[in-house]
Amino acid sequence: MEETSLHKTETKEFRGRWIEYVHNLQDHICNELERIDGKAKFLEDKWEREEGKGGGGRTRVISNGSIFEKGGVNTSVVHGRVTDKMRSHLQMDGATWFACGLSLVIHPLSPFVPTTHANWRYFELHHEDGSVKDRWFGGGADLTPYYLFEEDAKHFHQTLKNALDPFGKDLYPLYKRQCDEYFSNKHRGNEMRGIGGIFYDHVRPAGEEDAERLLSFQIANGNCFTEAYLPIVNKRKDTQWNEKHKHWQEIRRGRYVEFNLIHDRGTIFGLKTNGRTESILMSLPPTVRFEYDYQPKEGSEEAKLLDACLHPKEWCTDN
Amino acid sequence: MEETSLHKTETKEFRGRWIEYVHNLQDHICNELERIDGKAKFLEDKWEREEGKGGGGRTRVISNGSIFEKGGVNTSVVHGRVTDKMRSHLQMDGATWFACGLSLVIHPLSPFVPTTHANWRYFELHHEDGSVKDRWFGGGADLTPYYLFEEDAKHFHQTLKNALDPFGKDLYPLYKRQCDEYFSNKHRGNEMRGIGGIFYDHVRPAGEEDAERLLSFQIANGNCFTEAYLPIVNKRKDTQWNEKHKHWQEIRRGRYVEFNLIHDRGTIFGLKTNGRTESILMSLPPTVRFEYDYQPKEGSEEAKLLDACLHPKEWCTDN
Numbered sequence: 274m275e276e277t278s279l280h281k282t283e284t285k286e287f288r289g290r291w292i293e294y295v296h297n298l299q300d301h302i303c304n305e306l307e308r309i310d311g312k313a314k315f316l317e318d319k320w321e322r323e324e325g326k327g328g329g330g331r332t333r334v335i336s337n338g339s340i341f342e343k344g345g346v347n348t349s350v351v352h353g354r355v356t357d358k359m360r361s362h363l364q365m366d367g368a369t370w371f372a373c374g375l376s377l378v379i380h381p382l383s384p385f386v387p388t389t390h391a392n393w394r395y396f397e398l399h400h401e402d403g404s405v406k407d408r409w410f411g412g413g414a415d416l417t418p419y420y421l422f423e424e425d426a427k428h429f430h431q432t433l434k435n436a437l438d439p440f441g442k443d444l445y446p447l448y449k450r451q452c453d454e455y456f457s458n459k460h461r462g463n464e465m466r467g468i469g470g471i472f473y474d475h476v477r478p479a480g481e482e483d484a485e486r487l488l489s490f491q492i493a494n495g496n497c498f499t500e501a502y503l504p505i506v507n508k509r510k511d512t513q514w515n516e517k518h519k520h521w522q523e524i525r526r527g528r529y530v531e532f533n534l535i536h537d538r539g540t541i542f543g544l545k546t547n548g549r550t551e552s553i554l555m556s557l558p559p560t561v562r563f564e565y566d567y568q569p570k571e572g573s574e575e576a577k578l579l580d581a582c583l584h585p586k587e588w589c590t591d592n
Numbered sequence: 593m594e595e596t597s598l599h600k601t602e603t604k605e606f607r608g609r610w611i612e613y614v615h616n617l618q619d620h621i622c623n624e625l626e627r628i629d630g631k632a633k634f635l636e637d638k639w640e641r642e643e644g645k646g647g648g649g650r651t652r653v654i655s656n657g658s659i660f661e662k663g664g665v666n667t668s669v670v671h672g673r674v675t676d677k678m679r680s681h682l683q684m685d686g687a688t689w690f691a692c693g694l695s696l697v698i699h700p701l702s703p704f705v706p707t708t709h710a711n712w713r714y715f716e717l718h719h720e721d722g723s724v725k726d727r728w729f730g731g732g733a734d735l736t737p738y739y740l741f742e743e744d745a746k747h748f749h750q751t752l753k754n755a756l757d758p759f760g761k762d763l764y765p766l767y768k769r770q771c772d773e774y775f776s777n778k779h780r781g782n783e784m785r786g787i788g789g790i791f792y793d794h795v796r797p798a799g800e801e802d803a804e805r806l807l808s809f810q811i812a813n814g815n816c817f818t819e820a821y822l823p824i825v826n827k828r829k830d831t832q833w834n835e836k837h838k839h840w841q842e843i844r845r846g847r848y849v850e851f852n853l854i855h856d857r858g859t860i861f862g863l864k865t866n867g868r869t870e871s872i873l874m875s876l877p878p879t880v881r882f883e884y885d886y887q888p889k890e891g892s893e894e895a896k897l898l899d900a901c902l903h904p905k906e907w908c909t910d911n
Contacts, residue, residue, distance in 0.1 A: 318885070334884045345884065460863035527876070534853035535863060544779040544854060551885045557846070559883065563876035565653045565664065566637070 284397065284405050287484060288371065291395045291491075292350055295375045296331075298393075298495045299348045302377065303333055305499045306341060309506055313338030315346065320549055327352040332552045336559070340386065340510050344379035345555035355398070358546050367398030367406045374412075375495070376539075378556040379502075384522035385512040387418035387425065388467070388529065389502050390556070392539075393495050408484075410491050411474035414498055415452055416505075417467030417529060419522040421578045423588075425505045426468050430588035432501035433471050436493045440486070445589070448473045453585040458532050465582040466532045521575050523562035530561055603716065603724050606803060607690060610714045610810075611669055614694045615650075617712075617814045618667045621696065622652055624818045625660060628825055632657030634665065639868055646671040651871045655878070659705065659829050663698035664874035674717070677865050686717030686725045693731075694814070695858075697875040698821075703841035704831040706737035706744065707786070707848065708821050709875070711858075712814050727803075729810050730793035733817055734771055735824075736786030736848060738841040740897045742907075744824045745787050749907035751820035752790050755812045759805070764908070767792045772904040777851050784901040785851045840894050842881035849880055 303315045313335050321329035330349030335341050352371040359365045374394030381388065391414035398407040416429045434445040452472035457463045471494075478484035533540050533556055543553040569575030622634045632654050640648035649668030654660050671690040678684045693713030700707065710733035717726040735748045753764040771791035776782045790813075797803035852859050852875055862872040888894030 336884065343882075343884070460869050523879075530849060530880075530882075531853065531873075534850065535860070541854070550779050554850075554882065555884050557882035559881065560842075561849075561880040561882070563662075563849075563873065563878060563880070565655065565662070565874050566870045 283481070284408075287488070288373065288395070288397070291488065292373050294492055294495070295348050295350075295373055295393070299331065299333065299346055299375055302375075302499060303335075303346050305503060306335065306344065306346070306379065309503060309510075310335070310338040310340045313341060318552075320552070322351060322353075322549075323547075330549070330552060332549075332555065334555055338382070340381055340383070340506060342380050342382040343555075343559040344377070345552070346375070346377040347552055347555065348375045349373065349552075356546070362542060362545075365398060368401040369399045369403070371397040371399070376556075380526070380558045381506070381510075383510065383512065384419040384514050384518040385509040386506055387416050387509075388526075388558070389414065389416050391415075391498050393491055395491070408477065409474070410476045410487050412491065412494055413448065413452055413470060413472035414494070414501060415456055415467055415470030415472070416502075417525070419518070419525050419578065420574055421468070421581050422505075422509070425508070426581075426586075426588045428504060429468075429470065429501050432497050433494075434589050436497035437471065437490075439493070440490045444473075445471065456532060457536075458528060459536060460531070461528070462583070464528065464579075465585060466529050468581055468588070469585060520562065521569070523558075523560055524564065524567050525578075526558035526561045527563045529558055533557065602800075603727075606807070607692065607714070607716070610807065611692050613811055613814070614667050614669075614692055614712070618650065618652065618665055618694055621694075621818060622654075622665050624822060625654065625663065625665070625698065628822060628829075629654070629657040629659045632660060637871075639871070641670060641672075642866075649868070649871060651868075651874065653874055657701075659700055659702070659825060661699050661701040662874075662878040663696070664871070665694070665696040666871055666874065667694045668692065668871075675865070681861060681864075684717060687720040688718045688722070690716040690718070695875075699845070699877045700825070700829075702829065702831065703738040703833050703837040704828040705825055706735050706828075707845075707877070708733065708735050710734075710817050712810055714810070727796065728793070729795045729806050731810065731813055732767065732771055732789060732791035733813070733820060734775055734786055734789035734791070735821075736844070738837070738844050738897065739893055740787070740900050741824075741828070744827070745900075745905075745907045747823060748787075748789060748820050751816050752813075753908050755816035756790065756809075758812070759809045763792075764790065775851060776855075777847060778855065779850070780847070781902070783847065783898075784904060785848050787900050787907070788904060839881065840888070842877075842879055843883065843886050844897075845877035845880045846882045848877055852876065 307314055315333040315335045318332040320332065328351035330347060332345060332347045335344045350373045354369050355365055355367050372394060374392060376392040378390045379388060393412035395410050396408060397405055400406050414433060418425065437444040448471035449469060452469045453465060455472045456469065457465045476487060478487050540553055544550065569579055626633055634652040634654045637651040639651065647670035649666060651664060651666045654663045669692045671688065673688050674684055674686050691713060693711060695711040697709045698707060712731035714729050715727060716724055719725050733752060737744065756763040767790035768788060771788045772784060774791045775788065776784045795806060797806050859872055863869065888898055
């Protein structure tokens with residue numbers, strides 16, 4: 274069967290499995306984060322898109338935890354007619370669309386525990402009769418430390434690589450490079466907001482069987498997240514920090530804000546097309562500092578982190 | 593003489609007078625702000641555009657003052673060939689261009705002293721032979737209080753109106769409305785970042801005589817700034833504030849960041865066309881807070897300010 278002539282019922286069943294996985298993953302990640310934090314709990318805001326537009330989401334926010342100062346683990350299942358804005362901004366051509374994904378950002382209180390972001394999404398474009406015209410997966414995970422611990426960077430990258438490798442040894446190097454390129458502040462000489470991870474988009478199935486393979490690929494990515502991030506949290510959560518460390522964390526958080534509001538396609542498109550503002554901007558850090566032309570001292574730990582953001586490194590040395 | 597066939601020497605002399613005024617105004621404003629602050633001094637960074645591009649600027653930054661936590665009063669005199677990006681993004685058609693202006697943003701420490709922003713600029717587009725093809729003035733000033741004192745809002749607006757009225761009674765209402773429309777966070781239901789002021793752009797002279805009139809108009813605007821802002825600083829600088837007031841100020845500063853990075857045309861264009869990043873982003877507040885779905889208590893002073901940002905008011909009742 275041609276990819277482009279899929280029956281509605283078949284893709285409905287496929288979508289259903291992805292939606293179910295995304296909601297289970299949301300539960301799993303929130304549970305794990307609450308368990309490690311030990312103090313704060315996620316609060317859920319269920320929302321629906323305004324009348325005439327389809328779907329809604331579950332925004333789950335944690336704040337003022339013992340470890341996590343602010344974080345969100347959000348899911349949404351949305352659909353609608355393709356608008357002119359989508360056609361011009363996203364080069365999307367079709368009659369209707371469907372999207373379902375999970376998006377998370379975690380900002381720890383301690384400057385020694387890195388911030389992380391991850392997102393896994395599935396998108397469909399339909400013909401007027403509802404049959405699938407185009408569909409793809411996108412996603413990735415990345416790490417934003419304030420102090421560089423090479424063993425943490427290696428662990429994070431290696432865990433992602435281990436999840437990707439069964440689907441092709443070429444994937445990790447490609448998606449790692451795409452991540453380095455995407456999450457960079459072009460207005461600051463391509464300074465990355467952190468030490469990267471993986472990033473992929475428009476990963477299209479070649480047919481029904483391939484769609485199953487890509488669903489497994491996407492699930493493998495989602496499943497490895499807690500394994501990639503939580504051991505780092507555990508290792509760094511009890512390190513003592515002072516005002517100087519906090520100051521540097523807040524300066525770097527400023528770069529995070531700059532990237533998200535100036536360059537991040539999802540954020541800008543969401544805000545300009547009447548997305549749910551509070552769910553989109555939950556990604557912004559809780560406290561932030563902007564200083565004129567701030568430069569870390571040469572040879573300092575802060576300068577070492579900045580250097581890693583300016584010069585992407587290969588963190589996985591073994592195959 | 594046709595506006596479009598101005599001699600190079602004539603416009604050079606005109607430009608020269610504007611450049612001289614802008615630098616004098618920078619000195620004047622910096623001196624006045626230093627005088628009232630009594631502690632901090634402006635530090636100057638002189639910069640030049642990279643090789644092959646013309647001009648440069650004087651970035652003057654104040655920080656950690658007794659009143660002013662962070663501020664910049666910047667001038668630049670820049671010129672160059674019209675690039676493809678300028679053609680497509682700014683709908684600018686010509687061979688070369690010239691721009692000179694002053695841009696300032698002042699973020700006080702106290703939540704009771706309002707933030708202010710002002711900008712006055714002059715732009716020329718030239719034919720290949722250097723004669724003027726098009727030219728215009730733009731500018732304005734606006735106020736961003738964290739607590740609403742109606743008498744302050746009235747004083748600020750009335751001072752701007754008094755400067756504009758000699759050039760046409762229709763100008764203040766028009767430029768006031770343009771300011772309300774421009775400085776609004778469209779992704780937050782058109783919530784303004786403050787209580788406005790005036791904003792104008794592409795104000796073109798009809799001929800040589802009219803250019804002189806517009807130069808006087810622009811100078812009247814620049815001259816009235818200290819009179820509009822400093823009396824408010826003096827009135828509010830000694831008001832005691834606490835952590836609760838600071839928290840609200842930092843939440844509102846978050847909205848300031850959102851506007852500048854998501855919507856402000858000058859900021860976005862500057863950053864995407866290799867403008868001087870540190871000079872452009874000096875506008876960002878020193879400490880900022882982002883909380884999920886923060887809402888001030890009904891009937892509170894914070895809610896009163898928010899209401900004024902959501903529903904622009906007429907602050908000048910007399911003519």
